[in-house]
Amino acid sequence: MSEEILQGDSREERLKNFIAWFPEEEKVEWDADYYVDESGRHSMTFEEYVSHRLDMIETDDYSNVGDPIVLLQVYDPPEKPADQKCVAILEDCSRRAITHYNRENVWLLIYA
Numbered sequence: 001m002s003e004e005i006l007q008g009d010s011r012e013e014r015l016k017n018f019i020a021w022f023p024e025e026e027k028v029e030w031d032a033d034y035y036v037d038e039s040g041r042h043s044m045t046f047e048e049y050v051s052h053r054l055d056m057i058e059t060d061d062y063s064n065v066g067d068p069i070v071l072l073q074v075y076d077p078p079e080k081p082a083d084q085k086c087v088a089i090l091e092d093c094s095r096r097a098i099t100h101y102n103r104e105n106v107w108l109l110i111y112a
Contacts, residue, residue, distance in 0.1 A: 011054075018054050019047065 008014035019027075030046040044052070 014058075015047075015051055015054055019050050022046075022050070 008017055027046045030049065034043050034045060036042040
């Protein structure tokens with residue numbers, strides 16, 4: 001993703017630029033799956049999803065990542081191979097952190 005996409009003087013401007021980066025088909029597909037259940041809880045709209053994703057990018061918040069491989073790629077990118085023992089430890093720690101976070105915040109998984 002290019003840096004120009006995330007440029008803007010305000011968060012609203014950066015969000016607008018980020019949303020514009022996605023193809024229209026993806027926006028329509030996402031919003032077609034929108035629902036509200038009996039209790040009034042609802043899935044995220046495309047704009048809510050992209051806003052959340054922008055927050056994660058801007059704050060480097062990986063707490064909602066569900067796959068340890070994503071975390072490993074942050075610390076062990078393919079172009080910089082690391083010691084396999086270190087990678088195994090990172091993978092184990094990542095998996096434990098994700099499991100702990102998901103237990104504490106299970107509602108995020110349901111509606112994300």
